[in-house]
Every structure is written in structure tokens, then in C-alpha cells.
Amino acid sequence: MNQPRGTVVIDTERCKGCELCIEACPPDVLVMSTEVNETGYRYPLLQSGCTGCTACRMVCPDQVFEVYRFDARGA
């Protein structure tokens, strides 16, 4: 798993800091920022290891995630 299977784009300005994505990420690669966005909310940061599973995008109420997969690789 040294080559990522997926990644996400995070539209941090839309995030409301609910942390639902953190809990939902199966490989547990999302963490909350310490910084806040314009509206004053902390937002998720991606660490390496994303599988492109879309779970974060599934649970996020605020449409913060766009998800990509690197097809050529892995399982």
C-alpha cells in the first residue's frame, strides 16, 4: 500500500467541521486541521493511504469531497 489507490479533493471552505468524514474513512486517513476556514470551522486533511472508497463523500453533509481512483494500481 505504498502507492495510493485513490485521493480526494477537499473543498475546505465548504466544510462545517462536523467530523463525520473522519469517523467514516475506513483506512482512517482523514484528520481535522488545527486551522479554521473563513467561516471559522476546522476541516479535514488527507493523509496518505486513501483508497478512493468514497465513504467520506458519502457521509459528508456539505459536499466537500470529490474522489479519484488510480485505476492502474493495486487490488
Added chain:
Amino acid sequence: MNQPRGTVVIDTERCKGCELCIEACPPDVLVMSTEVNETGYRYPLLQSGCTGCTACRMVCPDQVFEVYRFDARGA
């Protein structure tokens, strides 16, 4: 059954001729009159053989029956 076990008083003027009592009487001793009452309805007449079971009184929507039993006799 030559001595009646019960009898009824029939307030014929209240009767609306629905015939529910006729069907309900277990020993089948009620018959409809050919005459009509003041309001123009036929009403039940009692033939001998009443058991005082109160079925007629139970089903009558118009409170036409009062029921008596002759306790000393029969069953």
C-alpha cells in the same frame, strides 16, 4: 313448553318495522303485524313460546321491548 317461560311488552308505537327482532328471536315466536302503527310501520306480534331470553330487546334499535320471566316454571 306448554307454560310460557317468559313474555314481552311491545311498545308498538315506537316500532319502526325493521324486523331485526323477528330474526333474532331464538324460538322464532315473533311475527310482523299486517297492520301499521301511527307512523305507518308494521310491528312485531308475540306468539306463544317466549322464553324471556331478551334477544329481541337486545337487537331492537328502538327500545320497543320490555321482557319478563316467569321464574317458578320450567328450565
Added chain:
Amino acid sequence: MTSARPAAPPAELQLLLIGIGGQGIQLIGKTLAQAATNTGKHAMLAADYGGEMRGGPSNASVVIGTEPLRSLPILPSATAAIVASHKFAGPVPQRLREGGLLLRNSSVVDSGAGREHHRVVEVPATAMATELGAPQASGFILLGAFNRLTGLVPEAELVTAMTALLPPYRAQHATKNAEALSAGAAAVAGQEAPR
């Protein structure tokens, strides 16, 4: 308190029908109005239901004319009346005009309903209907009589109208009702108003 002097004397027949629920007052009113309509006349039937319950008053007014009608749906006065029951016949004497025709069901109506200055005709409608084996048809006896007395419509039109008005589950009454119409007419034969 009465409308003593109307603007123009009505060329309209204004008929009060008085009875109690269950006597078929509404149906005979409809029959008459429908028959009149079928013969090209203008007709109105104004019902006066006493709520939804049986045994209460059941009155109706029928107005028939050859021109568009001017009568009110609640008649201040009438030119004729059919009284099928005495129970609620109170307003009739006041409302019926002088010389008006008062047709009474003499089987049940006591003599109080109607005054000297009315033209009173009596028909024992309830008794006749029972005799016919159709106790529900006493109203049609009265209607048959009334129509004969006034010559309003051909009797056959009444039969046609009545038959069409019966709901499907009462269709079986048509024949007896027609007989009642005839019997009523026959009962007053010779008493027709001079026209």
C-alpha cells in the same frame, strides 16, 4: 304581513307539497317538475328538508309556468297545495291563496288544514295505496289526482318522469307507482277545474 298585492298576478302554478319524511314527497315533487320540464314548460322544485332525519316534516314547492319563472324558491303564497299528512301542515292555510286548490289525503289529514275559501278536494290516498298493495305509493295517488284536477301534463309524462327518477334499487316500484297515478286520477274524475 302577507304580500297582498304582487306586481303582476302570476301565470305560474305554485304548488305546496306537505308531508312527513318517508311519504315520498320529494319524489312526487321531482316527478311533477320533471314531467313539466319534459313537456317544454319551465319548472322549479324547491325542497325544504327538515335535516336528514326521518319522521320529520318533508315539504316541497313546485312552480310551473310557460315563461321563465319569477317565483321565489320559498313561496310567499301558493295557488295550490297537496297535503299528505296533517302533522306539519301548519303554514298551508295562511299561504294558500283564495280560491286555491287544496288536495287533501283524507285518510290521515284532519279537517283543520284548509279553509272555506279554498277549493278543497279529498282523496283517501293512504287507504287507496294500501288497497293497491303499495303503501309507499300514496303520494303518487295524490299526484295523479292533482294532475287530473289541473290538467298540467299528460299522465304518461308523469309515468315516464317517475320511472326515470327511481334509483336502481327502487326500480321495482315503478309499476305500482304508475298504478297509483292512475288510481288517483280516476278518484277525482269529473272534478276537474274549468279551464
Added chain:
Amino acid sequence: MTSARPAAPPAELQLLLIGIGGQGIQLIGKTLAQAATNTGKHAMLAADYGGEMRGGPSNASVVIGTEPLRSLPILPSATAAIVASHKFAGPVPQRLREGGLLLRNSSVVDSGAGREHHRVVEVPATAMATELGAPQASGFILLGAFNRLTGLVPEAELVTAMTALLPPYRAQHATKNAEALSAGAAAVAGQEAPR
């Protein structure tokens, strides 16, 4: 269009509180009004909610006086303003009287809000609150500062009122809020208005 010449100059403090939902504007308004009431003053807090949604404007007006109040619940003009966010601070410049005190959260409020003829004081409330480890408490920093500037009530009264107003599930914020009040007061020490 402005109420240029009021009937009598108000002896009432009329304070506009301007912010956005989530900044706790309503709570600091309540705290101030409650503290004033507790010290025997007459107070009014008029809220202006922008519906039920977060992120929209959240404004409030507080009026404090020693006599029964005469101010309207929608202030045509005010003697002081606290601006916690620049997002919806539009009406402030028009409504704040000449010489009125304008307390600005300099962490977020751009310099547009406020005019030369106002007495402007700036406090970097958001930054201070974050520093305190209580980002939700920036409003109390401003309130602490405002109270010190105006000498309205003893600071302890603000703490009491704030503590009582917190709903049970937010009781844990009381300490940080109290610290914020003090920090705000300290930040403007020496800038008190001459009384």
C-alpha cells in the same frame, strides 16, 4: 430620513451588537441585559434573528437605563455598537450617533465599519479567544472590553449572569467565558471613557 431631533436626549445606553450566527451574539446581549437588570437597572434586549439558519446575520440591540425605558425595540439610532463580524455590519455607520462608541473585533472586521466621528476602539477578539483556547468566547472578550470602557456593571455581575444563562449542556464553557471577559477588559484598560 434620520430622526434628527428626538423629543428628549436619551439617558439610555443604546447598544447595537452585530455579528454572524455562531458567534454567540445573542448570549452576550443577554448577559449584558441580565447583568444590568441584576444591578437594578432597566434593560431591554431586542434580538433580530435572521431566521433559523446558521451563518446568517445575528444582530441584537441592548438598551440600558435607570428609568423605565423609552427606546424602541428596533433602534433608529444607537449610542454604541459592538461589531464582531464585518459580514453584515452595513447599518452600523448610519445608525451610530455622532461620538458614539464603536468597539470592533479587529481580527475580522475591516476598517469600513465606523466613521471618523465615532469613538473607535479595536480589540482583536477572535485572535485573543483562540489564544485563550476558547474560540467560541470571542464575543465575551468584546463584552468584557465594552463593559470596562463604559463602566456599566461590575465585571462580576457579567460572570454571574453569563453562568446562569448557559444551558446545562454548555455549562463547561463558563470558566473560559469568564476568562474572556477579563481578558477583554484588560485589553482596553486605560481607554475608559471619562464619566
Added chain:
Amino acid sequence: MTQELRIVPTDRPPADGKARKVADFRPSLMLGEHGLCPGCGEPVALRILLETLQDLGIVNNSIGVVGHGCYGSFVRIMDVDVLQCLHGRAPSCATGIKRMRPQTAVFTMQGDGDMVNEGLQEVLHTAARGENVTAILLNNGVFGDTGGQQTATTVLGQRTKTSIEGRDPGLHGHPIPVADLVASLDGVGYVARGAVGTAGSIARTKRMIRAAFESQLAGEGFSLVEILTMCPTGWFVGAPQGPDYLAESMEQVFPLGDLRARPKPSGAGA
């Protein structure tokens, strides 16, 4: 007919001193005549309800709330404190009454039009709220009072003035078994469905009404007795055919019996 049998005089009580009256014309709580149609089942339901109040000795500690339907006129002949309420609203009115008079037995009397059409929400909310009142539903599957139109309990195929070719599920939908819905809710103490078509079903229904009031008196929550009643007028059948029609149409769709029994004595309580 059995014309050969002797006709017995029935215009006065028997002279025989040994005759014991076993049933009055009507319970003393019934003040006079009603104006309902021949063969209507509703007056029978009224009678067993009033008898039950007497049997339980709660005559002068009861308040009735009566809706709109033919039975609405019963408020004139029930010797009980009564609120005649708006169409469909009896359960809510009963709620207000019961909360202010918790020691009083409070009941509603409603028709299917009243309870299952206009007031379906009221009865379900009141049941789920566990309101400690007793509802009596007189279900004849039509709006009797307005002349026999389709209600929410009209069985499929039945002709009414607004389903003149018979209730067609594709056009008019399906009947709602309100007692079953109520029985499925928490907050409910007792639910049963009876009928007044035969002497036997009347007797059984009377026991159901008694159980419902006992449930209320024991504070078990909401109780409901649905009573299937004949409406020959609205059904366009002769009065004598009413009970048969009831058994063959309505009882098939709405089976009789207890739908929610009272809690076992050990488990009783609010």
C-alpha cells in the same frame, strides 16, 4: 310465517304475580326516542354503552364527547354530561377534559367518517400519547348522516353515493382498519372490535365496552372499541338485511375480537 301459533297480548306487563321483569325498555340513562332510521345499529350501541356506565357505577362521574354523524343526535337522549364537539376532534377534546378531570371516566363516541376520515390523526395521536380515555367507534362504513357516501372504512366493492359503481381500489383506495392501527401503538391499554348485528355479538360487544372502561379506570392508557353497526339506508339494503350484509361484507374485512388484550393484572399500571 308461523301464523298457526296463538298471538299473545303484549300491550301491558303480565298480570301473573310471578312475572319478574328482566329487561326494561331502555336503560334509565336513555332519556327518550331517537330519530334514526329503521334497523340502524347505532342506537343499540348507545344502549349497551349507557348500560355499561350504569353497571360500572360511573354514571355520575363520566363525560362523553360526541362527534358528528347520525349518532350525534344522541347527545339529546344521553343523560350524561356531554360535549358535542367538532367533526373528527373528539379525541383531542377528550384529552383536554381528561387532563383537567383525571378522576372522571371520559369517552368519545364517533363514527367511521368522524374517526377514520376527518379525525384519523386525532385518534392515533391520542392513542400514542397514551391518553387515558375510551373511544367508541361506530363503524358502518359510510357517512350515514350525509346520505351514504364512501368513507375510509367502506369495504371494496361497496356501492355508495360517491362510489356508485362500487368502491374500486384503483380509484378509491382501500379501507383502513383503524382499530388494528391503534392496537399496534404503544400507549394503548385495550382495543377490540365488536358488532351489533346479532344478540350474541351485542352481548360480546357490551363486554368489550366494559373492558375498555375498566382499562381506563385502571389507568392503562388509551382504549378503543370499534363497533360495526348496520346502516341499511346508506347501504341501500332493506332494514332486515342489515345484519346479514354486515356479517358478509364488513366482518370479512374487519374481523371481530380483541385486538389488544388488557395487560395481565400483574403487569397492570400506567
Added chain:
Amino acid sequence: MTQELRIVPTDRPPADGKARKVADFRPSLMLGEHGLCPGCGEPVALRILLETLQDLGIVNNSIGVVGHGCYGSFVRIMDVDVLQCLHGRAPSCATGIKRMRPQTAVFTMQGDGDMVNEGLQEVLHTAARGENVTAILLNNGVFGDTGGQQTATTVLGQRTKTSIEGRDPGLHGHPIPVADLVASLDGVGYVARGAVGTAGSIARTKRMIRAAFESQLAGEGFSLVEILTMCPTGWFVGAPQGPDYLAESMEQVFPLGDLRARPKPSGAGA
């Protein structure tokens, strides 16, 4: 936290040409941002609903009827023909629409306050009428929009602004499982209960929504999908705790799953 891991840049799509986008920020039917609270479950339900319309290819042949609640503001961001109707009345409005536009997919979106409080009668009648429409219930057990008061689905013990010590059955009654009531009625094609607490339940719920619309398109009658949604604001819990609270409180009382499966293909039809 696993701070030792490397933070990956996420401010733009990956430059890597082999990257394939598998999920947009939002479906194209969603026109913009909503103003709902952090951690609210309702926008998630909206998303899977709109995605289903797209999946089924009925985007430009659908009419939505939206009630009053926080989700009410979705009418501003749903790119679908919409009637914003009165509180509780969506099923009736949907009925009028569907009868005049039988070829169009018609759905409602209502909250628990909207459907189970104000409009309980409407949904039950519409279901029993077999109205061929799809109802989407967003059940969060509170009136979110008005600040978190008790609704008819609030679970026992839950604190709300009008049951401040927790919902007490003796005072406030019991929650109503509306989907179960609907599932028990004739006239109904499909009923299920889902949730949006986890990615798994969201995926399952999306399949339920699809089944409901397919049921409507097949003319099977009324369909309902109840969706349990988080309302951290009304529950007085932190947004991150929403899904757990949902699972531990609501799902215990309102179990997830199909409550009325679609008729087997052989038996399908109106």
C-alpha cells in the same frame, strides 16, 4: 490522531493522468450550498435522492413536493420542479399532482414533524388510497427547524425543548412508528426504513429510495422510505456524536430494513 502520516495535498484534482474521478462533489441536480447545521443528516438524504432521480433517468420527469422543516430550504437547491407546500400537506398535494400528471414521478420530502405530527392523517390516507407516489421521510425525532422540540417520533427519554427532563411516556406519550403503520395498509407498494449515519447505511438507503421509485414507476401504489437523519443541534449533542446517538437511540426504536417488500414480479401491477 495519526499525526505521523504524511498530509497529502487536496486542493485540486490529482495531476496524475491515470486518476479517474469516481465521485463529484455533488450531483449536478444539486444547485448550490444549503444552510443547514454542521453534521446534519438531511443534506445527505437529499443527495442520494437526487442521485437516484439521475440514476433512473427521470430527472426531467419528476415533481417534488416539499414540506416545512430544515429540509424545506432544499427547494432552493434542487434542480427539479417543486411545489413547496403547507406543513403536513405534501401527500395531498402530491395526490393532486399525480392524478393530473400520471406519467410523472411524484415524490414528497417531509420531516417527522411534518409527516408524523401535522400530517399523520395525510400520509395514512394517501397510502391507503394507494396513491402512486413516493414519500421520503426525514426522521430526526425533533422539530429541527423550530429549535428542537419533541415530535411524535421522539424516542422515550430524549430531552427536547418541550420535554426538558426527557420524553416521559406518562406525560408525553410514545413515539409513533409511522412506516410500520403505512406498511400495514393495503394500497401500499413498498416501505422501508434507512438511515444516513454511516456510509454503509447511506448506500443501503439509496437502494431503498431506488426501490421506492421503481415501485412507483411500476404502478404498485404508495411507497415510503423513512430515513433516520442526525440532528445534532436538536439533540444537543456534538456533530461528531450524531451517528452514534442515532444508532443508539433511534435505531433501537425504529429498526432499519424493508418493512414491506415490493410485490414479486409475477404479482406486480396496479
Added chain:
Amino acid sequence: MNTAVAKPSMQLLEGATAIAESAILAGCRFFAGYPISPFTPLLEHMSRALPENGGVCINAESEIEGANMALGAGATGAMAATGSCGQGLALMQETIAEAALNETPMVVFNLARNQQDYFQATRGGGWGDYRTIALAPKDIPEAVEHTQLLFHLSRRYRAPTLLYGDPLLAQTRVGVHLRRIEFDELPPQDWALDGTGGGTGESRQIWTWAMGKATNPGLGPDGHWQQVAAKFDRIAELEQRSEQRYAEDADTLVVSFGSAAKFIEHVVEELRAEGHRIGWFRPISLWPFPGPALAGATAGIKRVLVFELNAGQMLEDVRQYARDRDAIRFIGGVSIHESGLSYGPLLDAPEIRARILAAIAEDSTRSTS
């Protein structure tokens, strides 16, 4: 069954039936209602006749549901209607207001039990600044005409409209000629929901608050409600309807509406024939109330008698517009049939005549004293 095919000859129809047939002729294709006396026969007839004419009639399970079904149907652009009597209309107030404010056309039939719903018809108990065009026919032929007019106006103005009838209109049978009335062309219904807007970025929205879509914002409540209020102001100018007779040379003018006006007309004719200087004025549209016409008709009138079968409701409108307020006398009153379902003894020509004569006599005594 009487179907909507125009018949040349006269048919004897119950008023409710005639109204139903007229509605179908007007293009009504959706009806939902709940039985209540005397509205029931309208519902019953619709339940038979609408399906035969390609329409839908639903036995709504309650008035509120019926009204909202009609609103939904109206939102698709179909001609839709509901009805009841005043009691049932009380339950529809929220919905009627909503339809007015979200601009959904629909027609509401109030076949009332009496004239006690005047306030309900003209002010309503809904919320917001809305009005309802309310026509009060005096007899069945006029009701037949009004029915078609109301469907037309409802579409023209995108607003609910109301027919205020009574038991005499509902239950009387008279010979009527049914025919379709042609009106001016209607504006296009580009607002109607047909489901095709989805995914276009221009999907449609019907919403009382008119906030529009994120990509296409609406006026919002402030702008929208002002616009709706302005529309009602316009209607108030354009749609006043009234009728009057003998006002020019009358001392006494009797104002009444609906069936009562038919009785007044009758009695006034009688009194005219007897030499009384009397006339009548009839608002046909209760809202918009024909105030200017009444002001004109009452110029120079000595006494303005108001006759209505209620405790004095239209009276308040007469007070707003009659030239000389002090000339107004109320001669109507509450009068209910013992069944509670229809008019009481006051709606009777002799009684009305007596009241008019008494009012004239009282005034004369007063003026000579």
C-alpha cells in the same frame, strides 16, 4: 347521468348538479371534496360526472386534504376545484391563503347553510395579505354563469376564487340551459409544474416565499408578497360587480346579496307597484366589494336598508362606502332552520316586506318628531 355535452334544450337540474356541469364545461378536470350539507350533491355529482369527462374526482378524506389535493392539481395547470360549506371552509383557510400567496389557481365552492360566512368569504381567516374573488349568485342560472367565470378569473389572476352559494342554490331544481361561456384568452401557464424542468437549471418552483433557486433567486417574501398585494389591488379595481334598480329616484335603497337579494328584488317590485320610492342594490362580487357603485347608488338616498341573513357582516362594507353612514339601518338578522342546516323564517317575502315597511315607518316617525 347528465354529462357536460352542451344540450340545447332545458334540463331540470338540481342547483348543485347544474353548478357541477357548468364547472366541467368550464374545463374543470379535478375535484376533491368531503360531504357536508348542502354541498354534498355537488360532490356526488362530480364523483359521477368528472370521470365520464376525462377528469378525476377524489373522495377526499377531509376538507383539508381535499383543498390541498386541489392545490396540487392546480399547481400542474389543471383546472381544479374543491368545496364545502362554511364550516368545512373554516378548515381550508390556511390552504386558501397559501394558494393565494403562492399563486395557484383553484376554485372553491362554498355551498353554505346561510349567509353567515360573509366575513369568511371576504376577509378570510388565513394568513397574510390575500383576498379571494368571491361571487354570490342570486339564483341557479347566475350560479351556473359565475361558476365558469370563477374558473376563468382564477386562471387569469393565478388566484383562488370562491362561489358563495346556499341551500336554495344547492338544492332547488330548475330548468337550466347549460352552455360553455367563452372568455378572453388566458395568459400562458409557463409557471405550471409538469416535471420537465428538472436538470435544466431552470426547474420550476411554486413557493409562497418565492425565494427561487440558488441559480435563479426569486423575489423573496418581501418582494413577492408586495407584488401579490398589488395584484389584489388591481383585481379590486377591475373585478367589482354589482347590480341595482330604481336607485335614481328612490328614498329607500335595500342592499343585499345572494339569494336574499332575489327576495329583496321581489319585495321591492311589490312595494314599487304600491307606490313606494324604493330601490335595491346588489353586490355580485362580495370581494372586491363594489364600493364606488354603492357610493353612487346611495347618493341622495334617505335610508339605506341592509338585509342579510346574519348578524350584520356585509353591513361593515356598506358602512365603508354608503354616502351617508347615518342613513344605514340593519334589517337582517340571524335566522336558522331548526335543523341548523338552512335558513330560518326570516328569509320569507312577507317577513322582509314587513321589516322594510317598519324601517320606513320608524324613520318617518323620527323625522316628523
Added chain:
Amino acid sequence: MNTAVAKPSMQLLEGATAIAESAILAGCRFFAGYPISPFTPLLEHMSRALPENGGVCINAESEIEGANMALGAGATGAMAATGSCGQGLALMQETIAEAALNETPMVVFNLARNQQDYFQATRGGGWGDYRTIALAPKDIPEAVEHTQLLFHLSRRYRAPTLLYGDPLLAQTRVGVHLRRIEFDELPPQDWALDGTGGGTGESRQIWTWAMGKATNPGLGPDGHWQQVAAKFDRIAELEQRSEQRYAEDADTLVVSFGSAAKFIEHVVEELRAEGHRIGWFRPISLWPFPGPALAGATAGIKRVLVFELNAGQMLEDVRQYARDRDAIRFIGGVSIHESGLSYGPLLDAPEIRARILAAIAEDSTRSTS
């Protein structure tokens, strides 16, 4: 929690809370309501405070249910109330009319979003000839007083009564003194249902049609409704309330009610101080409308300006009573907050001031031209 024990010192209370506490002081023991902005805090406070004071507050599942619960509670003789905002009150119209006609006391709180419910409050959308005493306080202290008065009047007249408030009354917090107000003694409640009448032959009955029992017939609808109408005529005479200032020497009189009147008062004081001959008139009871007082106040007035936050509803009452109808100018209008939940920008002293000055200027131009 603030409980109903009279506290000597001033409490800072939200208006809705103050009203709730005042209701409890008046003896209110039953409340049922359904959340809606800005009524919600009244319900929330009742749900906490009533049980603490021996009462019952029910989270009614809808407005209709809440209103009928209150009616039921009121029928037992308990002081009962319900409420909502105008939107929810629209749903209660049938019930309020019913309570008026079957003579059940109850209080209805309309904590409205604006002033667009004037017609609803004064005419209603129920059925029959009923009225509702409707008080419109100008601020919270007055609302606290009105609340107790409304419970009293409701009992005195056996009729539903109504408080017409708004977001400023509901949501503003001010210091208030709560105390119980003592009123005249009330008539005995021999009509109240307590369940003891059964079997006595004299059991009680509450019924809009008042037909009574077979053994004890009632008046029936005709007699009963006439009697109720006569009662409302009596109330109309006895319960008019209004306030005015500077009418004696004013050229211009501004008529307004509720919160708007508070703003008018403020602006008129300003204008007086600047030398304008201006005064104000405030109906406190919207029904009964203080017509005679307004007629008196408008005698000799050059212009009567009507200011209300709606399209012109009270305007119709002013038109009925102002001495010179032609002097009336409407300077109010529809104005809604963008949230739809409260007043828009028109309710603001500078804006009002400008409208008054413009109306005066326009008139002067006209009269000189």
C-alpha cells in the same frame, strides 16, 4: 426557571416568557400548542412552568389538535389556552368559531410574524356570527396585562379571546414586574362539565346547536345563535378599548395598533417637538373596534394617516368610523423580513417619519394647488 410566584423586583424576561408567566398568574392551568416561530418560546416556557404550577401543558401534535384540547379543557371550567402564529391560527378557525358558538372560554395567543392577521383576528375565517375579543398590546408590559385581562374576559363572556402579538413582543427581553391583577368577580360556572350530571335528568350539555336534552330542550340553533349574536353586540358596546394623544389640536392623526403604534407614538412625539400639529389614535381592542372613539378623535382632523404593516386591513375599520372618509391616507404596507418570519424594513422610526412627512407634504401641495 421563572415560576409564577409574584416577585417584587423586576425580572428580565423574554416577552413570550412574561406572557406565559402572566397567564399562569391569571390561573391558566391548561395549555396545548405546536411550535411555530415566533410563538415557540411561549410553548417552551409553558411546557416547563405549567407542570411546576399544577397545570398541564401538552405538546399538541398539531394546531387543530391543540386548539381542540384547549376547548375540551375549557369545557370543564379550567382556564385553558392555546396559540400559534397567524399561519397556525388559520388552522384553528373552525375551532375558535366553535368555541364562540358553544360558549367555551379559552384564550388564543397569536404571536404573529407581522400585522397581516388583522382580518383573521377581527373577522375570522370560521363560520357563523361569532367574534373574538382581540387585544393588541403595544409592548411587553401591556401584553402581560392583556394576558390576564383576556383570561378574565373569556370567562366573563364564555367566549374565546385573542391576544395579537408579534415577534417584537415575543422575542424582546425587558425588565417586567409580574403580579396578579384582580378583576371583578366572575359569574358562576354552572355550565362546566364535571361528570356529575349523569343520571340526574339534568346532565349538562355543551353544544353549538344548543338543542338540549329530550327532557330539557334547549334553544336550538336559531334561538341560541341569536342569543350569542346579541351577546357579541353587548361585548361590542362594553369592551372597546383605545388610547389617543393630541387629537384635540391636531391636523394630522395617525392610527395604528400593536407594536407599530409604539413606533408611531415615538415618531409623533418627535414631530410634536418639532412643532407639527399631529396626534395619534390607537385601537387597543381590535375587536370590538373603538369606532365611536375614533369618530370622536377624527372630528376636525385634516388627515387621518393609517399605518399598519400590511396591505391595509385595519384601514377598513377606519373607513367605517373616521369622521371624514376622504381624509384617510394609507401610509403602511406589506413589509417582511427576508426570513419571512418577522417585520421588514418599514417598521423603523426614520422610515415612518419620512412617510408621515411625505403624506403631510403631499396634502399641503394638493390643498394649495
